[in-house]
Amino acid sequence: MQDRMMNGFEEIVREHGKAIFNYIFSLVRHKELAEDLYQEVLLSAYSAFDTIKEPAKIKNWLFTIAGNKCRDYWRKENKAKQFWKEEVYSYSSNVEAPPLPEEEVLHKYSVEKMEETVMSLPEIYKSAIFLYYFKNLTLIEISKRSNIPISTVKTRMRRGKEHLRPKLQFLA
Structure with a gap:
């Protein structure tokens, strides 16, 4: 056997x-x-x-x-x-210096501009992008929350990014 x-x-x-x-x-x-x-x-x-x-x-x-x-x-x-x-x-003994006030302001400005730009997207793309990048949800969590298939979430993310790319050239 x-x-x-x-x-x-x-x-x-x-x-x-x-x-x-x-x-x-x-x-x-x-x-x-x-x-x-x-x-x-x-x-x-x-x-x-x-x-x-x-x-x-x-x-x-x-x-x-x-x-x-x-x-x-x-x-x-x-x-x-x-x-x-x-x-x-x-546990590293290398302690980083806190960011300079100018760096904090620039970072905050960039985040605000990014959020503003995302919010200007069409609603169909805005929610997926916002939940993923600003609320740190996974694609599966977005799919469940929105009650749409994960493939649709991925497509909306891709298309949303395509819409964002030309608008975010100023942050690069």
């Missing part, structure tokens, strides 16, 4: 392995990292191989595992970056 399962898994790896590796590489764009994640995908797939109920969907199942492994890696990577940003630098 174990031998037959091993042969079946090897056949699947021969058939889909290259496509899975290429998929992982397309997501992470780093060969060694892609190889490591590919190995993790194969280990996970092998350990759950006997639970497959629909052999016809094995390729999709492998791609799902690969996508999840990449997502897990990114989450772990972001947490490490967040740690360095928040924890390590907060």
